[in-house]
Amino acid sequence: MGIEGVPTYSKSGNMDIISTPPGFVSQTSFVLRNVRRDKESSRSVSTQEQTTGFGTDGEDSCNMFLTNRPWIVHGHTIPSSEALRPRKTEVRRRRPLKVSETEVLEEAPVFNPTEEEFSDTLSYISSLRDRAEPYGICCVVPPPSWKPPCLLKEKKIWEASTFFPQVQLFGSHTENPNIKKEADADSDDAAPEEVQFCRIERGPGYTLETFKVFADSYKKRHFSMKDEVLGSENSSTSLKPEELTVAEIEKEYRQLVESPLVEIGVLYGNDLDTTTFGSGFPLSAPSESCKYPSGWNLNSTAKLPGSLLSLEDCESICVPRLSVGMCLSSQFWKSEKERLYTLCYLHVGGAPRVWYSVAGCHRSKFTAAMKSLIPEMSGEQPKKNHNFDVMIMSPYQLSMEGIPVTRCVQNPGQYVIIFPGSYYSAFDCGFNCLEKANFAPLDWLPHGDIAVQLNQEKSKKSLISYDKLLLSAAREAVKCLKEYALSKKNTACYTRWNDSCGTDGLFSNIVKSRIKQEKNRREFLSNTLESQRMDKSYDAVSKRECCVCLGDLYLSAVKCSCSADRYSCLSHMRKLCACPSDRKSFLYRYTIEELNLLVEALEGKKLSSMFRWAGIEQKYCASPATTSSQPEEDKGKETDEVTPCNITRKDVAAGTKEQMRVKARSMAEILNVKDGNTDAKETLKSCSKKSNRPCDNDSSEANTPKKQKQ
Numbered sequence: 001m002g003i004e005g006v007p008t009y010s011k012s013g014n015m016d017i018i019s020t021p022p023g024f025v026s027q028t029s030f031v032l033r034n035v036r037r038d039k040e041s042s043r044s045v046s047t048q049e050q051t052t053g054f055g056t057d058g059e060d061s062c063n064m065f066l067t068n069r070p071w072i073v074h075g076h077t078i079p080s081s082e083a084l085r086p087r088k089t090e091v092r093r094r095r096p097l098k099v100s101e102t103e104v105l106e107e108a109p110v111f112n113p114t115e116e117e118f119s120d121t122l123s124y125i126s127s128l129r130d131r132a133e134p135y136g137i138c139c140v141v142p143p144p145s146w147k148p149p150c151l152l153k154e155k156k157i158w159e160a161s162t163f164f165p166q167v168q169l170f171g172s173h174t175e176n177p178n179i180k181k182e183a184d185a186d187s188d189d190a191a192p193e194e195v196q197f198c199r200i201e202r203g204p205g206y207t208l209e210t211f212k213v214f215a216d217s218y219k220k221r222h223f224s225m226k227d228e229v230l231g232s233e234n235s236s237t238s239l240k241p242e243e244l245t246v247a248e249i250e251k252e253y254r255q256l257v258e259s260p261l262v263e264i265g266v267l268y269g270n271d272l273d274t275t276t277f278g279s280g281f282p283l284s285a286p287s288e289s290c291k292y293p294s295g296w297n298l299n300s301t302a303k304l305p306g307s308l309l310s311l312e313d314c315e316s317i318c319v320p321r322l323s324v325g326m327c328l329s330s331q332f333w334k335s336e337k338e339r340l341y342t343l344c345y346l347h348v349g350g351a352p353r354v355w356y357s358v359a360g361c362h363r364s365k366f367t368a369a370m371k372s373l374i375p376e377m378s379g380e381q382p383k384k385n386h387n388f389d390v391m392i393m394s395p396y397q398l399s400m401e402g403i404p405v406t407r408c409v410q411n412p413g414q415y416v417i418i419f420p421g422s423y424y425s426a427f428d429c430g431f432n433c434l435e436k437a438n439f440a441p442l443d444w445l446p447h448g449d450i451a452v453q454l455n456q457e458k459s460k461k462s463l464i465s466y467d468k469l470l471l472s473a474a475r476e477a478v479k480c481l482k483e484y485a486l487s488k489k490n491t492a493c494y495t496r497w498n499d500s501c502g503t504d505g506l507f508s509n510i511v512k513s514r515i516k517q518e519k520n521r522r523e524f525l526s527n528t529l530e531s532q533r534m535d536k537s538y539d540a541v542s543k544r545e546c547c548v549c550l551g552d553l554y555l556s557a558v559k560c561s562c563s564a565d566r567y568s569c570l571s572h573m574r575k576l577c578a579c580p581s582d583r584k585s586f587l588y589r590y591t592i593e594e595l596n597l598l599v600e601a602l603e604g605k606k607l608s609s610m611f612r613w614a615g616i617e618q619k620y621c622a623s624p625a626t627t628s629s630q631p632e633e634d635k636g637k638e639t640d641e642v643t644p645c646n647i648t649r650k651d652v653a654a655g656t657k658e659q660m661r662v663k664a665r666s667m668a669e670i671l672n673v674k675d676g677n678t679d680a681k682e683t684l685k686s687c688s689k690k691s692n693r694p695c696d697n698d699s700s701e702a703n704t705p706k707k708q709k710q
Helices: 047-052 058-067 115-119 121-135 208-229 246-258 287-291 360-373 395-400 442-457 466-487 492-500 506-525 536-540 570-575 592-603 607-620 624-629 632-638 645-654 657-671 680-689 692-709
Strands: 137-140 166-170 197-202 264-273 321-325 330-335 341-346 353-358 388-391 406-410 415-418 423-428 432-439 530-533 556-560 563-568 584-588
Touching: 115 121, 121 137, 121 415, 137 406, 208 264, 246 353, 246 395, 264 330, 353 360, 442 466, 442 506, 466 492, 466 506, 466 592, 466 607, 492 506, 506 556, 506 570, 506 592, 556 570, 563 570, 592 607
Parallel strands: 530 584
Antiparallel strands: 137 415, 166 197, 166 264, 197 388, 264 321, 321 432, 330 423, 341 415, 341 432, 353 406, 353 423, 556 563, 556 584
16 A cells, blocks of 8 residues: 655655644654555665665765655654644545456347247247346347337327437536545556446427437437547548447447546437327227237237236336437436336337346345445436436446346347346437337236335335235136136136146245235234224225335225324334324224135135135125125126126026026025035035025025124
């Protein structure tokens, strides 16, 4: 370690001297000074001085020799009052790591599905998961027959739809003192540099037509100007913008990110709402677009039958988003919200896009590396303020830090799949339009659970209700299993849920784990509170949230009589208000016994569990319109949870309303069977031998004591 803060010695005596120890001002001709020294560099003398002790010049050599002795400073004069003032310690800023030009990133896998494989979107993506998820990203090249029309080129969108892109200023610096770091010990000979940032500002309005003109002109002007500046040093023949390769543009992007020479600005239209701006894919309604109704049409990806987002109204996530880029415009490092899957399509007629990804299994390494550079680095930038600084990190620098980074080149007409939990960034090689959509297959549930917990720790809102999504999926699964038990028809719905349900099924274990967690919270946190079931007014608001951690309150909540619209989760009920516990009450949607019944239905142990769970759903979870308008005896007639789908369709087609009413009453009797060892199959068999009228009388008599008990 070198000697820091020691000024160079000069014969004139002009030295910046620190304060003198007490009692030594007038009695000595030297001052004591504490200088940290290394053992190897305690003296710096010539070879002749090492031999004789002095150099060729006697007095000067002696002074130099004495100067090298620790704790003594010669040529001392009494310091002035200004010299005695304390000086501010110089803080050196950390220099970015010098990235080797030979550093090579691992390429993401590229898949070429056949026509048959490409026909089922989620099944094909599921088949790629084991091979592609360790990379965090992969590319899918559609078959030659997949040529959807690009509606963005229509006049009403191309010339009329306006968007406001962000201005990205590369090479700008920040004045935030929190990012300043001390320089390394071996960087004394180098000038201090700053961590590279990009300034984000709000740009003017553009249409796709005017933006393309600007993007093409900028790309040509940028590389032409670079050729003029480097003309004397670069002997190679200058290339036209359309002749530039992806590698050459990527080299220019690395220069901007790692060590920009000048400040330049580009435009980037990020996350445009396709419902207002327009989508590149056709909707499923027009007859002309019936050739492209598959899941690869991003307007229908989120709502596919295998996606959990199809079970709830999540419009903020289900709507595809559009990004419009130009040469060197960047998508900065981020992770998808709620850790959802992302499917991205680059519309035909644009330039390629280069992606960089860090897989979810290396997420902790990535966040640690970011926080070491900027403590408040969160990975996602605020969108409310259009003027802010964003740290730009070269993927090659991350690779030098030991973080595996994957590189992927997406050409027009190709898809990119981003797996849950992955961090990613990208830059564009020219004008292009990228459209992306989120979806959530069954294997997303573990990632969604982690996202919910992290959001609660950070007091951050979740875009979707995880518990509501989980219970909606459980209803769908029980419904399919019940229909198969009655009709023995192997449908696609049954096949999908049967593989994940059962005693050791993935979905059954996830539901079982969530119910166990809820049970522990209720036992330890709500024993002293008065309990009551949630009423219809609780669901008047689409999503109830904890006032402390903003967590979802679908399954349970705590409220106080002092406030009608203020709720908390079980973990923060003491922070709800200052009222005593006797004024607070515990709200629940299902009891633990009812949730355990759901687990039995998913595991398929008893057919009676499926029907009993359907009865609970009908009684407590029917919509307000249904419960208020229909009489009690006719509820089962229009509810698929009670009447099997095959019976309802057959009777409606035949028009036999009387038979449908009789069968609905028979099924209602099955739902009201008391708990015990009697199997539901035996009840169904014996009930079929009786006439309709005695069966109805028995059902009404059996219901009387049960209602009184409730």
